[in-house]
Amino acid sequence: MPVISVCSPKGGVGKTTIVANLAYSFARSGTKVVVVDFDPQNALRLYFGMPLNDERGFINSPNSDWTPSCINIDKNLFMLPFGKSDKEQRTALDLAMQSNPDYFKDVQKSIFEDQNVLVIADFAPGYSQALESITAVSNLQVVPLLADAASVSLFSQLLSGGLMEGLVGGGLGFYIVLNQIDNRVRLNREVQNFCQQNFADNLLGMVHKDTSVVEAAGQQISVYDYNKNSVASYDIEEIARKIAIKLGFDVKKGTMIINPLRKQNT
Amino acid sequence: MRHFFSYLFFIFIALPILVLVVTAPMSSHNQFIFGLTTIGICLFAHFFSKKHFVSLAILFVAVISSTRYIYFRITQTLIFPSWIDMFFGYILLAAEVYFYFILILSFFQLSWSLKRKIVPLPKDTSLWPTVDVYIPSYNESLEVVRDTVLAAQCLEYPKDKLKIYLLDDGKRKEFATFATEANVGYITREKNEFAKAGNLNNAMKLTNGELIAIFDCDHITTKIFLQATVGAFLKDKNLALIQTPHHFYSPDPIQRNLYLGRDIPAENELFYGPIQRGNDNWNAAFFCGSCAVIRRSALDEIGGFAVETVTEDSHTALRLQRKGWNTAFLDHILSGGLATERLVLHLQQRNRWARGMIQIFRLDNPLLGRGLNFAQRLCYLSATLYFFFSIPVTIFLFTPILYPLFGISIVHGSFELLLAYAIPHLIMSIFANSRLYGSSRYSFFGQIYDYILSFHLIIPTIVTLFSPHHGAFNVTDKGDTVDKSYFDATSVRPHLVTIALLIFSGIFGLVKLQFPEFFDARLDATLLNIFWICFNLILLIAAVCVGRETANKRKMVRLYLETPINVYQESGICSRTMMRDLSMSGCRFDNFVNGEIDIVKDPIKYIEISTDYKTFCVPVERITGKNENESYIRTMFKDLDLDSRREFVRLLFSRADTWVRPEYKPDNPFRSFFIILLCIKDSFFKNRRKDDIHVQVVGHNE
Numbered sequence: 004m005p006v007i008s009v010c011s012p013k014g015g016v017g018k019t020t021i022v023a024n025l026a027y028s029f030a031r032s033g034t035k036v037v038v039v040d041f042d043p044q045n046a047l048r049l050y051f052g053m054p055l056n057d058e059r060g061f062i063n064s065p066n067s068d069w070t071p072s073c074i075n076i077d078k079n080l081f082m083l084p085f086g087k088s089d090k091e092q093r094t095a096l097d098l099a100m101q102s103n104p105d106y107f108k109d110v111q112k113s114i115f116e117d118q119n120v121l122v123i124a125d126f127a128p129g130y131s132q133a134l135e136s137i138t139a140v141s142n143l144q145v146v147p148l149l150a151d152a153a154s155v156s157l158f159s160q161l162l163s164g165g166l167m168e169g170l171v172g173g174g175l176g177f178y179i180v181l182n183q184i185d186n187r188v189r190l191n192r193e194v195q196n197f198c199q200q201n202f203a204d205n206l207l208g209m210v211h212k213d214t215s216v217v218e219a220a221g222q223q224i225s226v227y228d229y230n231k232n233s234v235a236s237y238d239i240e241e242i243a244r245k246i247a248i249k250l251g252f253d254v255k256k257g258t259m260i261i262n263p264l265r266k267q268n269t
Numbered sequence: 270m271r272h273f274f275s276y277l278f279f280i281f282i283a284l285p286i287l288v289l290v291v292t293a294p295m296s297s298h299n300q301f302i303f304g305l306t307t308i309g310i311c312l313f314a315h316f317f318s319k320k321h322f323v324s325l326a327i328l329f330v331a332v333i334s335s336t337r338y339i340y341f342r343i344t345q346t347l348i349f350p351s352w353i354d355m356f357f358g359y360i361l362l363a364a365e366v367y368f369y370f371i372l373i374l375s376f377f378q379l380s381w382s383l384k385r386k387i388v389p390l391p392k393d394t395s396l397w398p399t400v401d402v403y404i405p406s407y408n409e410s411l412e413v414v415r416d417t418v419l420a421a422q423c424l425e426y427p428k429d430k431l432k433i434y435l436l437d438d439g440k441r442k443e444f445a446t447f448a449t450e451a452n453v454g455y456i457t458r459e460k461n462e463f464a465k466a467g468n469l470n471n472a473m474k475l476t477n478g479e480l481i482a483i484f485d486c487d488h489i490t491t492k493i494f495l496q497a498t499v500g501a502f503l504k505d506k507n508l509a510l511i512q513t514p515h516h517f518y519s520p521d522p523i524q525r526n527l528y529l530g531r532d533i534p535a536e537n538e539l540f541y542g543p544i545q546r547g548n549d550n551w552n553a554a555f556f557c558g559s560c561a562v563i564r565r566s567a568l569d570e571i572g573g574f575a576v577e578t579v580t581e582d583s584h585t586a587l588r589l590q591r592k593g594w595n596t597a598f599l600d601h602i603l604s605g606g607l608a609t610e611r612l613v614l615h616l617q618q619r620n621r622w623a624r625g626m627i628q629i630f631r632l633d634n635p636l637l638g639r640g641l642n643f644a645q646r647l648c649y650l651s652a653t654l655y656f657f658f659s660i661p662v663t664i665f666l667f668t669p670i671l672y673p674l675f676g677i678s679i680v681h682g683s684f685e686l687l688l689a690y691a692i693p694h695l696i697m698s699i700f701a702n703s704r705l706y707g708s709s710r711y712s713f714f715g716q717i718y719d720y721i722l723s724f725h726l727i728i729p730t731i732v733t734l735f736s737p738h739h740g741a742f743n744v745t746d747k748g749d750t751v752d753k754s755y756f757d758a759t760s761v762r763p764h765l766v767t768i769a770l771l772i773f774s775g776i777f778g779l780v781k782l783q784f785p786e787f788f789d790a791r792l793d794a795t796l797l798n799i800f801w802i803c804f805n806l807i808l809l810i811a812a813v814c815v816g817r818e819t820a821n822k823r824k825m826v827r828l829y830l831e832t833p834i835n836v837y838q839e840s841g842i843c844s845r846t847m848m849r850d851l852s853m854s855g856c857r858f859d860n861f862v863n864g865e866i867d868i869v870k871d872p873i874k875y876i877e878i879s880t881d882y883k884t885f886c887v888p889v890e891r892i893t894g895k896n897e898n899e900s901y902i903r904t905m906f907k908d909l910d911l912d913s914r915r916e917f918v919r920l921l922f923s924r925a926d927t928w929v930r931p932e933y934k935p936d937n938p939f940r941s942f943f944i945i946l947l948c949i950k951d952s953f954f955k956n957r958r959k960d961d962i963h964v965q966v967v968g969h970n971e
Contacts, residue, residue: 214841
């Protein structure tokens with residue numbers, strides 16, 4: 004069972020959006036996906052249409068099997084919300100992870116045993132215990148960054164290994180996704196060019212700045228369902244496809260929808 | 270030794286036989302049979318084989334027939350009853366002799382055509398010479414010049430070896446600004462001495478590339494231009510010039526007003542094909558002012574571009590060749606330009622060409638002076654001599670009215686004998702021309718081109734012939750469109766007067782025949798002249814049709830290009846769709862059928878296009894596609910910045926396969942004449958053919 008962790012040294016870069024839409028993307032292609040929210044903000048559930056007052060989550064059973072906390076969102080799509088928590092609960096969870104190197108294998112046994120399930124995990128920005136602990140089982144890390152001047156320096160720091168050391172690097176290692184690219188803005192374009200020229204090997208893809216993303220989140224649906232022609236949705240599908248190729252798991256040919264541009268109307 | 274025997278054979282056996290064949294007197298009956306037999310054999314050979322030596326044999330027979338005719342004319346038809354008959358008789362003979370020489374010269378030029386191949390450049394780019402690209406401009410609009418400059422920037426050549434200069438003789442501020450923004454050199458000068466040649470010479474002083482590529486400001490180059498041409502300079506150290514065809518993507522006035530969308534070879538097809546290839550075979554390819562590369566050291570040797578004539582291009586080539594430099598013609602269309610838009614501009618341009626070539630004839634006659642070999646002299650002579658055509662063409666036009674109107678009999682002798690000599694001569698020369706270059710110019714169309722120009726060129730021709738230093742360079746305007754259809758009566762007034770005169774004299778001739786008691790008119794001579802008048806009338810009417818300027822709404826090149834694009838709406842919603850076609854002014858793409866997108870309330874503001882080189886956004890305004898049931902949305906670009914514009918130029922004009930030479934059906938003189946009649950009919954009844962005239966580059970997917 005492959006694990007993809009989505010993390011970033013910086014907040015507000017669109018991690019949660021990317022996790023949600025990557026999950027939708029894989030699910031549409033026929034892959035079973037479990038999204039796990041390790042961010043105490045407990046916001047990922049909102050992208051999947053869970054009501055605000057639904058406060059269930061694995062935080063309530065930190066040391067037992069998490070499977071009962073798994074909520075079926077849609078065909079192929081499952082979610083493990085963090086749940087509503089207090090500080091003690093969070094400290095307890097961190098301690099449990101720290102003390103047991105096989106923590107994830109224990110709590111997510113049933114999920115891990117199913118080779119056909121893809122796990123996508125979302126984390127709080129910067130350092131978190133969960134992120135450090137999952138490195139052992141993570142197959143690939145996706146690091147979203149914004150296409151702004153600050154990201155250029157972050158990018159170099161990430162590559163030199165100083166920033167987020169020990170947090171990323173499990174499995175195939177980490178890949179950057181430039182989020183909210185906007186070719187109407189000159190600086191944005193230059194950052195893209197710089198990244199493409201200098202970090203091509205570590206650049207997984209780019210996601211356009213597209214109001215469809217915001218609108219879709221507001222309606223608690225996938226970007227694709229909000230706007231079938233959405234460019235951001237198309238970009239994320241491209242990224243999903245690349246991840247699938249990198250991880251070597253089979254995306255059934257033809258079932259992964261790379262944005263049908265036009266319905267064939269005769 | 271072998272050569273010696275060939276010469277002996279030629280002088281003592283072949284030549285006397287030829288002289289006998291040409292001079293042998295025959296009765297009209299025998300001459301008819303002789304003529305018809307030669308035509309029959311040639312026709313048989315024509316249908317039997319397409320081989321080149323058969324073409325040469327047919328040419329040879331055509332030359333013999335014509336020579337026989339001219340010999341007959343000179344020896345047997347010049348006995349005149351009065352001095353006035355003699356006056357006109359000798360004028361007609363002079364015109365005929367002129368065309369006889371032009372025929373022989375053009376056969377010589379066209380007989381062996383060189384199909385030159387591209388010489389590839391070495392892999393090591395450090396061996397590539399440095400190139401300066403000159404784009405001279407005088408009064409053309411920035412609109413026209415801009416894309417030419419941007420296309421030059423897309424040339425695939427090492428950046429450190431390529432410099433582009435905009436040579437502005439108009440001293441225009443917006444041109445200087447544009448050059449700075451586009452990052453190309455800008456050169457202007459105090460006095461505009463010697464027009465274009467002076468402009469180029471001035472730039473030569475300020476730049477230092479080993480090679481100079483010249484593009485007129487409306488000739489948009491493809492990216493492979495230099496890679497296709499520069500190699501030849503490395504292979505042949507003695508090569509001074511390589512010329513490529515001028516290809517026009519907009520219809521010229523003749524195509525637009527007379528051909529009305531029919532597939533008929535354009536006027537320049539003959540020159541930028543068989544003629545230049547033939548010249549190249551004799552190492553006499555001409556420089557045509559644009560779309561060419563010249564070696565700087567060769568130019569230095571002749572003191573820069575020639576400034577003495579108004580056709581600096583041909584004259585420069587002639588001078589280079591006198592110094593022993595080689596020239597080349599590469600028959601690959603590597604650039605595209607705008608044709609002259611209107612008849613009156615076409616006339617102006619040809620006026621300049623005619624004056625320039627006659628100036629060369631007078632001031633630097635290719636037959637005289639040092640440095641050229643015999644073949645080169647003949648090729649250059651043919652080019653300069655050709656531009657005297659207005660005088661003999663006018664003579665041919667008016668000669669047939671002399672007999673019906675005034676009873677002036679200018680050809681003496683038996684009517685049957687005249688026909689027996691003239692008919693094989695005419696048929697064989699039409700036939701040989703048709704066989705030799707029929708797919709580049711259809712039979713009789715050359716006469717139409719000549720008729721369009723003749724009246725307007727006759728005075729400049731005579732003035733220049735006697736006063737070759739007279740006259741200035743005039744610039745051909747390019748890039749404006751004909752908005753409304755109108756009739757250019759000024760340009761075709763002489764034609765209309767001539768038509769009236771021809772019709773009147775034809776009718777008068779018939780009247781004369783009706784009343785033999787009052788008039789003394791011979792039936793055969795009158796009918797022959799009326800037949801000749803009718804033939805002239807048809808071609809002249811075709812020439813007048815060109816004066817009916819039909820509106821030309823679009824001058825843009827549109828490319829069918831299927832590529833995904835992203836469309837931004839005002840709210841920031843960004844959607845992907847498929848572009849279907851693109852021009853410099855706008856594009857068309859698939860409408861969104863899913864219904865989530867409301868392009869009325871939330872208008873489209875930008876589109877984002879990705880090419881092999883870059884991704885960029887351009888502001889747009891939607892024109893059509895409001896309703897969901899419309900398949901496509903059309904948008905118009907607003908305020909393209911230079912970088913975006915350059916990318917569009919790259920997509921639209923710069924591809925190696927942008928231009929393809931159109932293929933035409935082989936010529937058939939009967940069909941060709943019938944097409945002329947159809948063109949006239951359609952022009953009169955305004956039957957625009959359905960297919961749009963503007964040229965489209967079709968079907969390129971990336």
